[in-house]
Amino acid sequence: MATFQIEGGHSLKGDIQPQGAKNEALQILCAVLLTNDTVTINNIPDIRDVNKLIEILSNLGVKIQKLGKGSYSFKSDALNLDYLESEQFKEEGSGLRGSIMIVGPLLGRFGKGYIPRPGGDKIGRRRLDTHFEGFIKLGAKFRYNKEERFYGVEAPKGLKGTYMLLEEASVTGTANIVMAAVHAEGETTIYNAACEPYLQQLCKMLVSMGAKIDGIGSNMLKITGVKELGGCTHTILPDMIEIGSWIGLAAMTKSEITIKNVSWDNLGLIPNTFRKLGITIEKKGDDIYIPAHKNGYEVQSFIDGSIMNISDSPWPGFTPDLLSIMLVVATQAKGSVLIHQKMFESRLFFVDKLIDMGAKIILCDPHRATVIGHNFESQLKATTMTSPDIRAGISLLIAALSAKGTSTIHNIEQIDRGYEDIDGRLRKIGAKITRS
Known part of the structure; x- marks a missing residue:
């Protein structure tokens, strides 16, 4: 210590x-999982939580190249999804609360996502209900292994757009649902969405990748699903x-x-x-x-x-x-x-x-x-x-x-x-x- x-x-x-903003970086890094193409991110902070997430992405099979101080390229064209159910991931993911945000993009793109109960600051109970209720409304099936404290969502037939009113304006919950919904069939409306600058940054990045998102900066987001997203270059606030x-x-x-x-x-x-x-x-x-x-x-x-x-x-x-x-x-x-x-x-x-x-x-x-x-x-x-x-x-x-x-x-x-x-x-x- x-x-x-x-x-x-x-x-x-x-x-x-x-x-660079820690809370933005954790969202943006998870969004690289949404495409086969190369995503370049600048102004990534060199801090423990962000470096842990980069390590998790690498273990998941993301090809990562450091381009300079705070700048990396990511390519998620050959992911090892079996890693998500490994003991290694259960240990690594449980030590980082931000790891919850890999579930949305994986669910949207591959129809399944898993996460151990994440850790983070000991500042009181921080529910994950908003994340999973959103996924369920998009058509995913939820399961929880109580003994192993392991969450899973699956949608083998894909996600379908819907209307949802979030119980709380959770930043990470909104980010996770948005990343799942960009690949859902049809239109998704998220009311009582978080509208922090970092969530706006995520939405702007997704739009630059080809996503269709209206209402950025407001508490009502409308997302029209697309089949594929491309690469982009993004700079963190x-x-x-x-x-x-x-x-x-x-x-x-x-x-x-x-x-x-x-x-x-x-x-x-x-x-x-x-x-x-x-x-x-x-x-x-x-x-x-x-x-x-x-x-x-x-x-x-x-x-x-x-x-x-x-x-x-x-x-x-x-x-x-x-x-x-x-x-x-x-x-x-x-x-x-x-x-x-x-x-x-x-x-x-x-x-x-x-x-x-x-x-x-x-x-x-x-x-x-x-x-x-x-x-x-x-x-x-x-x-x-x-x-x-x-x-x-x-x-x-x-x-x-x-x-x-x-x-x-x-x-x-x-x-x-x-x-x-x-x-x-x-x-x-x-x-x-x-x-x-």
């Missing part, structure tokens, strides 16, 4: 380039969660940082939500400039004077992946804020580590925490902690970089799952961080 040693209390300065992480880091460490090439049009509410905590964010071309907050930052209040409430919701609402960052940043704000994590019931349980560091936080229940900001009058204290998941891990790292003294973070493999060479990039802008 690897460890970070962080000497906190130093201001940082410089430019930082966000990596910058990671909005990493961009939000660097905004929080700059504020907490009173640092002057420029985040390069952020794709402003795809950030949604992220900049304005940070502004609610009093953080100055300037748009310079397609960059974000954050000045050093030497005098701190003050939480806004609602028009009626009531305490600020920051909560998550499906896009275009504020992404749940950044609430942990918002909570940490609020610990040094002037004023108080209620953080309401609606979508996952265990994501706030890392706050005990922040309380140990001296933060004033009241965990009201598994979904809500009230933060009383220090206004930098009392600096967080260094401590030893363990990263429970990707987003809590980066939040603890930001807290450690702002704290007085040297902190230790164990289980940093969790952070590596979502952040490329994070210690190397932070050292380039002045962070005192070492890996062991």
